[in-house]
Amino acid sequence: MADWAGRVGARLYPVHPSRPSVFGTPCSPSVADLPEQVDLAVVLVGDPLPVVEELAEAKARFAVVFASGFAETGEAGAAAQRRLAEVVAQSGLRLLGPNTNLNAFERFRDDLEGPAIALITQSGHQGRPVFALQELGIRLSHWAPTGNEADLETADFLSYFAERPEVGAIACYLEGLKDGRSFLLAADRAARRGVPVVAVKVGRTETGARTAASHTGKLTGADAVVDAALRQFGVIRVDGLDELQDTAALLARARPPRADGVVVYSISGGTGAHVADLATEAGLRLPVLSEARQAELHQWIPEYLSVANPVDNGGHPVGDERGRKIIDAILDDPAVGVLICPITGPFPPLSDRLVRDLVDAAEQTDKLVCVVWGSPVGTEPAYRDVLLGSSRVATFRTVGNCLTAVRAHLAHHRFTTGYRSPFDEAPRTPSPSYRKAQALMHPGEQLSEHAAKQLLRAYGIRVPREQLVTSAAAAVRAAGLVGYPVVMKASGARIAHKTELGLVKIGLTSASQVRDAYRELTDIARYEGVSLDGVLVCQMVEQGVEMVVGVTHDDLFGPTVTVGLGGVLVEVLRDTAVGVPPFGEEQARDMLAGLRGRALLDGVRGRPPADLDALVEVVLRVQRMALELGDRLAELDINPLMVLPQGQGAVALDALAVCGR
Secondary structure, rough: OOOHHHHHOOOOOEOOOOOEEEEOEEEEOOOOHHOOOOOHHHHHHHHOOHHHHHHHHHOOOEEEOOOOOHHHHHHHHHHHHHHHHHHOOOOOOEEOOOOOHHHHHOOOOOOOOOOOOOOEEHHHHHHHHHHHHHHOOOOOEEEOOOOOOOOHHHHHHHHHHHOOOEEEEEEEEOOOOOOHHHHEEEEHHHHOOOEEEEEOOOOOOOOOOOOOOOHHHOOOOHHHHHHHHHHHHHEEEOOOOOOHHHHHHHHHOOOOOOEEEEEEEEEOOOEEEEEEEHHHHHEEEEEOOHHHHHHHHOOOOOOOOOOOOEEEEOOOOHHOOOOHHHHHHHEEEEEEEEEEEEEEOOOOHHHHHHHHHHHHHHHHOEEEEEEOOOOOOOOOHHHHHHHHOOOOOOEOOHHHHHHHHHHHHHHHHHHHHOOOHHHHHOOOOOOOHHHHOOOOOOOOEEEEHHHHHHHHHOOOOOOEEEEEOOOOHHHHHHHHHHHOEEEEEEEEEOHHHOHHOEEEEEOOHHHHHHHHHHHOOOOHHHHHOOOEEEEEEEOOOOOOEEEEEEEEOOOOOOEEEEEOOOOOOOHOOOOOEEEEOOOOHHHHHHHOOOOOHHHHHOOOOOOOOEEHHHHHHHHHHHHHHHHHHHHEEEEEEEEEEEEEEEOOOOOEEOOEEEEEE
């Protein structure tokens, strides 16, 4: 701390109740005895609460609490953390920690130039690999080790760093989020400013299990919601700390891409083919170079070698002036935005000259040049002195990390180009639908299918023609009005899965079938002990794609919207996408694009394309319902939502709704 204070020009005052001095600096016995108001206090005691109370009384501005033993240890620790947070909340003091460390006061290199990485970690040790990037010439500007986040949280630092002109990218290691909505607002701020955010978020294997009556509740795990939230706001999620450092380093320093075409250039046909396979699998676009460009390359590369992409030079041209000409020709192609050159192992002097040519070419272009230095040693001068000495070449040690970073780079710029914040378009006042829906909601109850469909109808979501009846004679009359063939279903507030209980009859074409079906449905309900409010006689809708659209509540982010393939096999197929409101039409279409069964909506095996526009409209209307009703709607499950052929709309054939308490 004394070293840090000396670097930044701060006055350091040790405080200790009994020691007269520390390292020769006189101590004050308490905060109250300090000669001036405290800007920042670093609390290094086992029980920080009394000291924090003193700091609050003395109107200190900031405090860092090092001690552990709080929420990470169980309920008793969580209670102690709540007491600490209460003291802070009642004062003007802002607190970092507890269970943090002094990483924020590390010595950052000030001899490095270019955009910097700002680092946020909830575990101090997990930030070490990113901090070490400085030894490779990559600048770091800040490190916020947030610890347990009793007060200041990840979102606070994310918002702050997004506004800093020196920050080119923000790297995060996250174990949990304190407040989902605050995090989304912070990520939105970074997206508006075009600042890339790369995050490791642990918890991919968390099941998110919960008691749920609906299919949607069983399908939406907590990590799926986090993943969707990060993706919607452009946060790039990676798995390992090595990916975090490599991706953040590239995004911080690379210029916006001129094109999304990637060329793999190597001295080995095997290497080129292998990397090209991996790049394609990673979702990168490898354009076939034009015949004119290939003819140009064949001036320096033997005709028997392929230069279509990947470009194989056979090795020898890199040893003379041909090597640089080949690189320049590739970078001159307007379809090419990224050049990736894998060097699987050093082979001086050819590899040395190849590296020098790549560095020199990178200095003369605004396109991205990436080198994968595959040597396990990493002590070679070509790597240590030449590649790492260049701020224009992105250097990687593994092909996988290179491809992950390039994909993130291209995706980030696609995302931020024309980014429109969904918060700007979110509804500010309740719609007329909200007032209609309120009358249908009964706290803590599960609505009958008939009532749930009335809720959908209130929000403009189409349902079949249907009537609720309480006698066989009324069922026959209703069938005549609805129109044969009809579907008959038992309707009651506690019926979740009617098909499994035999409480659905389809394809009824006559009055006698309707009478028999009514009696059978009511008999089954009595046998199963199911209370009915009647039997639904419904229009039969057959031709279309069965989808599911629903709402659940996430502990962090509140209401979430799920869409996927529906029908009786919905929990077997588990082909769903999650959206975290607010989101717009484009995000709704992205959710559909990510489904494995997306092709069914385009029409397969002679079937016509489904009405995608109508499906998107239902998703957006369900989102509006979720936003307006909030906690009053605990779960909603529309399954199946029959999406009819293009231009014919979508019909909610069944619905389940659970009201919040």
